[in-house]
Structures are given as C-alpha cells and as structure tokens.
Amino acid sequence: MNTELTPTEPPQKGRSDLTSIASIGTGNMGTALIKGIMSADEKLDVRATTNSAASAKALAEELPSAAITSLEDDAGANRKAAAGADFVFLGVKPWMMADTVADLAPSLDANTVLVSMAAGVAIADLATLAPKNKIVRIMPNTPSAIGHGVIALAPSAEVDETTVDTLRTLLSGAGLVVALDETEIPAMTGISGSGVAYFFLLAETMIAAGVKMGLSEETAKQMVVATADGAGRLLSEKPDPSAQRQAVSSKGGTTLAGLQTFIDAGLFDIAEAAAQAAGNRSLEMEKENSQVING
Ligand SMILES: NC(=O)C1=CN([C@@H]2O[C@H](COP(=O)(O)OP(=O)(O)OC[C@H]3O[C@@H](n4cnc5c(N)ncnc54)[C@H](O)[C@@H]3O)[C@@H](O)[C@H]2O)C=CC1
Ligand SMILES: O=C(O)[C@@H]1CCC=N1
Known part of the structure; x- marks a missing residue:
C-alpha cells in the first residue's frame, strides 16, 4: 500500500499535446469553474495560481492533478502559469484585473485566449490591457463546481468559431453554456451569476x-x-x-x-x-474599472 501523503505526479502535467489552461486567481469562482471543467475532461494540462501560499496548499488538495503556485512563493507565478497556455482564465477580483493583466500581457503568447470571469470589466478594457490577445468574457456561477453551473459566454468579435467551440466544450463540463452578447451580461448576472x-x-x-x-x-x-x-x-x-x-x-x-x-x-x-440592482451594479463597475484602466 502506498502510504505517501504527497500525490504522485499525474501523467498529464506539462504535456504539450494537451489543451492547456491556466487559472489566474483561483478562489471561490475560479476553483468552482476549474473543478467542473476538470471533472469532465481529465486530459487537460491545468495550472492555477492564488495569492497566498496557504490558499495554494488548500487548492492543491482540491485540484490534485493541477500544478498550483502562489504569488507569495513566486512573484512570477502568474506569468509562468500563463506561459504557452491555450486559455488563460482570469479569476481575480474585478478591481485587480488591471494590474494582473498588465503584468501578464507582455509575456503572453499571441495565440493565448484570455477568458475573464470578472463582473464589471468590459471586453474593450481587457483588450486595452492585452492588445495582442483575443478576449472572451464569461459570467459563471458557483454550481459550476459540480457541473451544474450556468455560464454565459460572450466572445469578442475576433475570436474564431473553432476557438469558441473548444471553449464551449471545456466549459460545458461546468454546466449549461449560453452564448450571449456582452450587453446581455448584466441581465444574466442579475438572474444567474448573482x-x-x-x-x-x-x-x-x-x-x-x-x-x-x-x-x-x-x-x-x-x-x-x-x-x-x-x-x-x-x-x-x-x-x-x-x-x-x-x-x-x-x-x-x-x-x-x-x-x-x-x-x-x-x-x-x-x-x-x-435582478436590476445586480445588473446595474455590473454596469457601474464597468465604468469604474474602465476609468482605472484608461486613466
Ligand atoms: N463568486 C462568484 O460567485 C462569482 C465571481 N465572479 C467573478 O470571479 C472573480 C473572482 O471572484 P471570487 O472567486 O468570488 O473571489 P475570491 O476572492 O474567492 O478569489 C480571488 C482569488 O484571487 C487570488 N489572487 C489575489 N490576488 C492575486 C494575484 N495578484 N494573482 C493571482 N491570484 C490572486 C486569491 O488568492 C483568490 O484565490 C471576480 O472577478 C468576480 O467578479 C463571477 C461570477 C460568480
Ligand atoms: O458578487 C459579485 O460581484 C460576483 C459576480 C457574480 C456573482 N458574484
């Protein structure tokens, strides 16, 4: 019997032939989403980051086959996790998005698609922060952790259909995926995300x-x-x-x-x-975050 407490290295970690996803800021929502995605597809190369070493340790127990790192242990953790990833999920708090994406953007591959789950951060502003990358905005909810979430999917115009299909398939492990126009995200947030x-x-x-x-x-x-x-x-x-x-x-x-x-x-x-209050707050936050991003 293997009594070692350290999990053995899963075979998929770091394999270049697998779809790779990086989850930057993996707290309540990021963890729920990644859990749902991973439970439906074991053949993924998943890296995830948190702020503190303690939260990274806790996350490693929840997602044993993912490579987890923290900013506390390594100031370059986000950049390293995102390097070469097909999809980078952004799960930091909305007001942290500007600093987090500005730090990541210069080192991102041009082919990497940024998938923001933040409430109240518009695609146009994310594009300002990461001009060479394609952006998708999503609005998930927490039952994603058990595959029963609802995930609104709003790709920016330049994201091609194949990429949207791949992302839709990944997200469908977390629940019902509904394609929306970005202008519909506040309503979705009002009745489902919130x-x-x-x-x-x-x-x-x-x-x-x-x-x-x-x-x-x-x-x-x-x-x-x-x-x-x-x-x-x-x-x-x-x-x-x-x-x-x-x-x-x-x-x-x-x-x-x-x-x-x-x-x-x-x-x-x-x-x-x-529902209106949540939707309106989403729009207010878009304005606040836009001012921070555009100065
Ligand atoms: N909680 C929810 O039900 C939903 C949340 N969202 C969005 O998801 C995002 C995250 O929200 P929550 O998960 O609730 O927050 P949270 O506070 O639980 O998670 C944030 C995570 O970011 C990490 N973090 C902080 N600074 C970081 C940095 N510089 N680099 C990397 N990681 C860092 C923290 O360690 C934490 O794990 C927000 O933008 C929110 O609008 C969207 C839909 C639903
Ligand atoms: O409360 C919030 O701002 C986030 C977005 C939707 C659910 N939780």
Whole structure:
C-alpha cells in the first residue's frame, strides 16, 4: 500500500499535446469553474495560481492533478502559469484585473485566449490591457463546481468559431453554456451569476422560519436543503415553474395561503428589483474599472 501523503505526479502535467489552461486567481469562482471543467475532461494540462501560499496548499488538495503556485512563493507565478497556455482564465477580483493583466500581457503568447470571469470589466478594457490577445468574457456561477453551473459566454468579435467551440466544450463540463452578447451580461448576472445567491438566501430564510415555528435547526436545514434539491431536479426534468407551482397548490389549501403572503409582500417587484440592482451594479463597475484602466 502506498502510504505517501504527497500525490504522485499525474501523467498529464506539462504535456504539450494537451489543451492547456491556466487559472489566474483561483478562489471561490475560479476553483468552482476549474473543478467542473476538470471533472469532465481529465486530459487537460491545468495550472492555477492564488495569492497566498496557504490558499495554494488548500487548492492543491482540491485540484490534485493541477500544478498550483502562489504569488507569495513566486512573484512570477502568474506569468509562468500563463506561459504557452491555450486559455488563460482570469479569476481575480474585478478591481485587480488591471494590474494582473498588465503584468501578464507582455509575456503572453499571441495565440493565448484570455477568458475573464470578472463582473464589471468590459471586453474593450481587457483588450486595452492585452492588445495582442483575443478576449472572451464569461459570467459563471458557483454550481459550476459540480457541473451544474450556468455560464454565459460572450466572445469578442475576433475570436474564431473553432476557438469558441473548444471553449464551449471545456466549459460545458461546468454546466449549461449560453452564448450571449456582452450587453446581455448584466441581465444574466442579475438572474444567474448573482441569482444563485438569491436561492441560497431564500433557503436561509426558510430554515429560520422553520426554527421559529418549533423545528430544530438541524431538522429545518435538512428539510429545506432536500426541498431545494427536489424542486431543482423536478424543474430541470419538467421546466415549467408555473405548472409546478400550480401542481402544489390545492384550492383553499396551505400552499395558496403561503404563496399569497409572498405575492402580497411584493415578491414579483422584489425579484425584479434585485435582478436590476445586480445588473446595474455590473454596469457601474464597468465604468469604474474602465476609468482605472484608461486613466
Ligand atoms: N463568486 C462568484 O460567485 C462569482 C465571481 N465572479 C467573478 O470571479 C472573480 C473572482 O471572484 P471570487 O472567486 O468570488 O473571489 P475570491 O476572492 O474567492 O478569489 C480571488 C482569488 O484571487 C487570488 N489572487 C489575489 N490576488 C492575486 C494575484 N495578484 N494573482 C493571482 N491570484 C490572486 C486569491 O488568492 C483568490 O484565490 C471576480 O472577478 C468576480 O467578479 C463571477 C461570477 C460568480
Ligand atoms: O458578487 C459579485 O460581484 C460576483 C459576480 C457574480 C456573482 N458574484
């Protein structure tokens, strides 16, 4: 039995015949996306970077077949990871994009495609930072980690169809890939990129309600999580939310009493306002980041 704690070197690391991806800034979203991509395609050369050595160590446990490095250990980690990669996924915070891409750009191969997942950083501004590279903007969400994400894909005009197809295939390991125009990204962010958190918030509020009504927290959580899972799966099999809602609602029964409470409290307006707020913030961030990038 092999009792060594250090994982053995996977065969794909560094192989030049494989599609190579570099994930620059691999935190919550970057990790989720790369996990989804890697779970569907084992034949990838994956390099990933983080800021601290501690987060790189934790990431290496999550992605054992990827080559993980940190800026804390090596100030050139991003440049080395991106060298010669087919796709460089940019997963740093939006306000860090300017410095990160400016540092990377001079050493990038001209064939490398930059794939930004940042909210609120426009393709035109990324192109200013990396003028010799093709740019794709994506907006994923965190269920990408388990292959159930939604990933909006907005390539810039100069990205050829073969490249888009390759990227689409890679991303489809992380979930549903939907091609959009960049102008549609704020709406997508409002209902899906950020929208997944609204479902989590609803789950939190339902658990709290269950506890107030006398259930133990553990029981309430177990039930709400399983209810969300069941609702999601049913909706996925029969994608008609209105029909599913009506199937639960008996005339004069409990469900209509609950639903009416949501409607009376303005749920439709609240959901629209929430989606708008996220979408508007995305556009505001585009302006803020554009000013930083263009001076
Ligand atoms: N969290 C989410 O659900 C979503 C996030 N996004 C976008 O993804 C990007 C990352 O967001 P999160 O993952 O939530 O943030 P995060 O803070 O979890 O991850 C950022 C990562 O960047 C690393 N980092 C910091 N400075 C670095 C540098 N100079 N070089 C390399 N790595 C560096 C950090 O170690 C960390 O691992 C943002 O641009 C955000 O707009 C997009 C869609 C959904
Ligand atoms: O909150 C944010 O800005 C990021 C983008 C979409 C989801 N999370």
